[in-house]
Amino acid sequence: MSIRVRFAPSPTGVLHIGSVRTALFNWLFARHNSGKFLLRIEDTDKLRSTDENTKLIFEILKWLEIDWDEEPVIQSSRIERHKEIAEGLVKQGKAYYCYCSPEELESKKEEAKKKGIPYKYDGTCQNRTDIPEGINPVIRLKADIAGATTIHDLVQGEVTVKNSQLDDMILLRSDGTPTYMLSVVVDDHDMGITHVIRGDDHLTNTFRQIQIYKACGWDIPTFGHIPLIYGPDGSKLSKRHGAVSANDYKELGYLPEAIFNYLLRLGWSHGDDEIISKENAINWFDFDNVGKSPSRFDMAKLQNLNAYYMRQKENSSLFDVLKYYINTQLTKQQEAYILKGLNSLKERAKTLVELADASNIYINAPTSFDESCSKYSTPKHIDALKQVINIIEEMNVLIEEELCSRVKELARSLDMKLVDIAQAIRGALSGKLVSPSVFEVMSIIGKTESTLRIKRYISYYDD
RNA sequence: GUCUCCUUCGUCUAGGGGUCUAGGACACCGCCCUUUCACGGCGGCAACACGGGUUCAAAUCCCGUAGGAGACGCCA
Numbered sequence: 201m202s203i204r205v206r207f208a209p210s211p212t213g214v215l216h217i218g219s220v221r222t223a224l225f226n227w228l229f230a231r232h233n234s235g236k237f238l239l240r241i242e243d244t245d246k247l248r249s250t251d252e253n254t255k256l257i258f259e260i261l262k263w264l265e266i267d268w269d270e271e272p273v274i275q276s277s278r279i280e281r282h283k284e285i286a287e288g289l290v291k292q293g294k295a296y297y298c299y300c301s302p303e304e305l306e307s308k309k310e311e312a313k314k315k316g317i318p319y320k321y322d323g324t325c326q327n328r329t330d331i332p333e334g335i336n337p338v339i340r341l342k343a344d345i346a347g348a349t350t351i352h353d354l355v356q357g358e359v360t361v362k363n364s365q366l367d368d369m370i371l372l373r374s375d376g377t378p379t380y381m382l383s384v385v386v387d388d389h390d391m392g393i394t395h396v397i398r399g400d401d402h403l404t405n406t407f408r409q410i411q412i413y414k415a416c417g418w419d420i421p422t423f424g425h426i427p428l429i430y431g432p433d434g435s436k437l438s439k440r441h442g443a444v445s446a447n448d449y450k451e452l453g454y455l456p457e458a459i460f461n462y463l464l465r466l467g468w469s470h471g472d473d474e475i476i477s478k479e480n481a482i483n484w485f486d487f488d489n490v491g492k493s494p495s496r497f498d499m500a501k502l503q504n505l506n507a508y509y510m511r512q513k514e515n516s517s518l519f520d521v522l523k524y525y526i527n528t529q530l531t532k533q534q535e536a537y538i539l540k541g542l543n544s545l546k547e548r549a550k551t552l553v554e555l556a557d558a559s560n561i562y563i564n565a566p567t568s569f570d571e572s573c574s575k576y577s578t579p580k581h582i583d584a585l586k587q588v589i590n591i592i593e594e595m596n597v598l599i600e601e602e603l604c605s606r607v608k609e610l611a612r613s614l615d616m617k618l619v620d621i622a623q624a625i626r627g628a629l630s631g632k633l634v635s636p637s638v639f640e641v642m643s644i645i646g647k648t649e650s651t652l653r654i655k656r657y658i659s660y661y662d663d
Numbered sequence: 664g665u666c667u668c669c670u671u672c673g674u675c676u677a678g679g680g681g682u683c684u685a686g687g688a689c690a691c692c693g694c695c696c697u698u699u700c701a702c703g704g705c706g707g708c709a710a711c712a713c714g715g716g717u718u719c720a721a722a723u724c725c726c727g728u729a730g731g732a733g734a735c736g737c738c739a
Binding site: 208209210212242244245248302305309312313315316317318319320338356359360361362365367369370372373374375377379380381383384399400401402403404405407425427428430432434436462465466467468469471472473474475491492493494495496497498500501502503504505507511544547548549604607608611617618619620621622623625626632633634635636637638639 | 686689698
């Protein structure tokens with residue numbers, strides 16, 4: 201039988217980066233085994249679900265090139281089916297109507313808590329004969345509390361839970377809508393899911409869900425529960441750690457390739473391999489090498505990977521994604537400048553946001569000079585800069601190597617170090633003391649613009 | 664509280680009884696390259712949670728302890 205897996209996010213919030221990893225592992229497993237990767241939007245909580253979140257789920261998956269098969273299933277459209285199953289179970293005597301009010305149950309929970317015993321629904325309504333008027337009942341499953349249930353989890357291995365831990369869970373709410381437990385099981389069954397791969401926060405739910413499978417007489421799929429991703433301090437990943445939603449990482453300037461590779465290596469490994477292409481990921485992926493322990497999100501490693509993929513990326517396609525992060529409309533000339541300078545720019549940036557910022561040297565002349573520039577603004581430096589202007593003017597076109605050697609010559613004749621003149625030029629060109637090679641920059645922006653920037657620097661300091 | 668899961672350098676991990684004086688990557692530190700910053704190259708720091716077993720031999724198997732996480736909803 202061919203493998204069918206699904207990714208089933210709920211659009212009640214932003215798409216968590218940990219969920220993206222779950223999607224990735226599902227996708228890899230499907231592609232590795234030539235199976236199907238399906239999507240299901242779990243939007244039964246209509247109050248908290250938004251179309252915006254749903255849209256973002258599709259966008260992020262596309263961005264990462266995690267493609268899905270078949271039409272996505274919208275869970276809310278299947279409520280009638282869920283209801284039908286729940287009512288069918290009542291008819292078969294495997295489930296029953298429960299008229300206990302939320303208040304009654306609440307007080308029973310309180311009581312159990314006081315006594316220090318775990319709360320379980322006591323089954324009051326299982327044999328109820330007096331049907332109260334005017335109360336909308338819920339449907340509860342009759343739990344089979346005998347024996348134990350064991351699963352062979354793809355990640356966690358053999359896990360056994362005593363059935364006495366379980367109680368009669370609610371399948372259908374009093375308003376007639378299905379609970380999560382019911383809808384996942386019914387949908388997974390109807391979609392023909394063979395392997396349920398999800399976060400390990402669902403591990404204990406699995407045993408409840410198996411009860412539903414059994415009551416319905418359906419085949420139980422194979423489960424795989426992957427550990428969650430935590431923040432750098434081991435607590436739940438939250439906003440204060442930087443970013444939680446996958447979309448945030450895009451905005452922060454990360455390449456999808458970097459996110460893909462980072463997420464893949466977080467919790468899964470293939471020997472000492474660190475840089476893994478999509479093709480190899482598909483070829484190599486398996487659950488034997490998924491770790492059981494939770495992992496922490498390390499922004500520094502992501503940045504390193506991102507820097508690597510930016511350097512690897514061919515300039516024109518890197519420029520295409522870079523445009524998204526540059527806020528101004530570029531002229532044809534500015535585009536050409538950036539493209540020429542990209543080789544040097546890209547090895548100095550860790551994110552696309554940084555790269556966009558560094559590209560500014562080819563877009564705008566500095567409007568101010570960093571405090572640190574003043575160190576290179578003594579009369580000696582100013583004099584040298586004036587002579588640099590002379591050199592520029594003597595040249596027909598600014599050729600990087602020639603310009604460099606002529607300025608070196610100048611430094612010798614003035615008995616200065618090259619670094620002193622170069623830093624003064626850098627300040628003039630960028631307003632900062634950090635940039636790609638000044639000779640490269642000047643050769644790209646040309647004689648006029650170079651001269652202009654240097655002159656401005658001179659008049660700023662020389663008065 | 665009950666149940667379930669987890670525990671190798673700061674972080675991600677390799678390791679599945681002897682080849683482990685525990686390997687790689689990121690981060691950090693130093694050196695080299697160098698017009699700055701980076702890139703790159705070389706080197707360094709740094710871990711088997713603890714306690715018992717089993718065994719000739721344990722990071723690796725078993726049992727405890729401690730710590731961490733998750734579940735226990737008419738949320739998903």
